[in-house]
Amino acid sequence: MHHPNRPYPMEDLTGPEEFFCQLADLEEEYQRPPHRRALRKKPLLAAALAGLTGLSLLGAVAASTCTLCYAVSSQGDPPLAYVQGELAYTQAVDRVEEQVSQILHTQYEYPQEAQMELAIAPRGSVQTPEELSASLMETVDQVREVWVLTVDGVAAGACATKEEVETALDLVKEGYSNQNTTSVTLCGEIGINLDYLPAEADLYDAETLAGALMLPTEEEEVPLLTVETVEEVTYTQAIPAPTREQADPALLLNERKTVREGTEGREERTDRVTRRCGVETGRENLAGEVLTEPVPQVVAVGTAQGVEAARGRFLWPTTGQITSPFGYRTIFGSTSFHRGLDIANTTGTEILASAGGTVTWAGAKGTYGNLLILDHGNGFTTYYAHCSQILAEEGDTVKQGEKIALMGSTGRSTGPHLHFEVRWQNEPLDPEKCLP
Numbered sequence: 001m002h003h004p005n006r007p008y009p010m011e012d013l014t015g016p017e018e019f020f021c022q023l024a025d026l027e028e029e030y031q032r033p034p035h036r037r038a039l040r041k042k043p044l045l046a047a048a049l050a051g052l053t054g055l056s057l058l059g060a061v062a063a064s065t066c067t068l069c070y071a072v073s074s075q076g077d078p079p080l081a082y083v084q085g086e087l088a089y090t091q092a093v094d095r096v097e098e099q100v101s102q103i104l105h106t107q108y109e110y111p112q113e114a115q116m117e118l119a120i121a122p123r124g125s126v127q128t129p130e131e132l133s134a135s136l137m138e139t140v141d142q143v144r145e146v147w148v149l150t151v152d153g154v155a156a157g158a159c160a161t162k163e164e165v166e167t168a169l170d171l172v173k174e175g176y177s178n179q180n181t182t183s184v185t186l187c188g189e190i191g192i193n194l195d196y197l198p199a200e201a202d203l204y205d206a207e208t209l210a211g212a213l214m215l216p217t218e219e220e221e222v223p224l225l226t227v228e229t230v231e232e233v234t235y236t237q238a239i240p241a242p243t244r245e246q247a248d249p250a251l252l253l254n255e256r257k258t259v260r261e262g263t264e265g266r267e268e269r270t271d272r273v274t275r276r277c278g279v280e281t282g283r284e285n286l287a288g289e290v291l292t293e294p295v296p297q298v299v300a301v302g303t304a305q306g307v308e309a310a311r312g313r314f315l316w317p318t319t320g321q322i323t324s325p326f327g328y329r330t331i332f333g334s335t336s337f338h339r340g341l342d343i344a345n346t347t348g349t350e351i352l353a354s355a356g357g358t359v360t361w362a363g364a365k366g367t368y369g370n371l372l373i374l375d376h377g378n379g380f381t382t383y384y385a386h387c388s389q390i391l392a393e394e395g396d397t398v399k400q401g402e403k404i405a406l407m408g409s410t411g412r413s414t415g416p417h418l419h420f421e422v423r424w425q426n427e428p429l430d431p432e433k434c435l436p
């Protein structure tokens with residue numbers, strides 16, 4: 001019985017010696033560069049042989065450029081492969097044993113005894129030792145064919161099929177993408193190569209491999225596979241209100257006061273964002289449109305200094321007669337600079353706080369006699385000297401017009417009077433110019 005796809009058994013294709021001589025002549029005549037193709041699937045070979053019949057063998061050989069070779073088979077099975085000679089087979093077996101031994105880490109011996117028989121086969125179906133060893137590897141139960149993904153030569157994982165590896169790469173791309181993503185690029189040299197692992201080796205499925213590819217490696221803290229994505233994102237953001245300053249002589253130097261609150265504006269922007277493994281590495285603005293203009297905040301900035309700054313802040317501290325104004329004067333026969341204003345009245349006349357503040361000195365101080373100093377903030381202090389009695393203590397807070405001392409003649413004094421000083425940043429001002 002002849003199978004329809006295999007009209008003649010292999011034995012029919014091997015002929016008498018003279019026939020091979022004719023074939024050899026034909027071979028010379030039809031010399032072509034050998035076309036090598038791995039014979040991995042036996043049905044292909046069967047189909048190739050299907051055209052050959054005993055009667056038209058010579059013509060068929062000529063037309064299909066068949067060649068004389070050896071059929072490798074084991075225990076009467078259909079031929080496993082065709083090779084040029086016995087050496088090709090032993091080389092292939094050596095190769096398989098070496099390869100499997102390496103994979104299993106133990107000495108491996110290829111168990112099958114093969115028979116070699118002369119045969120005629122299409123030239124393209126004759127396998128090199130490399131091709132034959134690949135065919136033999138498929139018959140080794142202890143190892144399995146796997147598809148290994150490599151990134152820049154480093155193995156990242158293995159799947160049972162090439163499709164699973166490709167699916168894993170697609171999943172990684174998806175994993176780094178969103179609705180704004182315009183391009184996804186796998187960086188580095190990506191390889192998907194056939195290899196062998198022990199038959200019991202655990203393999204990744206596509207999802208697991210994808211997950212592993214997106215995790216940082218222990219050594220580098222970044223994933224082995226770098227994926228660069230480009231996104232175009234459109235968003236709105238606030239435009240901060242600018243500050244407009246205006247000089248204000250009614251305020252102290254550098255004192256600030258908000259005249260009008262500003263309001264933020266709003267703008268729409270489109271950026272091209274580049275990411276590596278999700279981490280932003282670049283951003284370029286493509287377009288921007290102001291939706292609402294911001295309204296500036298207006299701030300008054302003080303310019304007032306010294307006397308100008310003091311005006312309106314102070315009241316007369318006592319009543320009496322001005323006996324010595326601020327400035328240069330001659331007293332006790334020598335010219336000196338009078339730092340304050342002398343106001344004379346009777347001993348015990350009330351002395352009031354010229355402005356609200358904190359008592360920073362309350363007690364005797366050299367030629368001042370009994371002295372009280374008030375700190376009013378903003379650089380201002382006032383001095384009340386020659387008092388007969390001080391009615392406040394250091395650290396007290398006093399209000400403007402509050403009684404703080406009584407007039408006297410302590411210290412370097414010629415009679416009961418108040419020596420009153422107004423200082424700005426510790427520089428004495430003319431009190432009369434500061435008072436109403």
Ligand SMILES: [Zn+2]
Nearest residue numbers: 340341342419
């Ligand atoms: Zn004085």
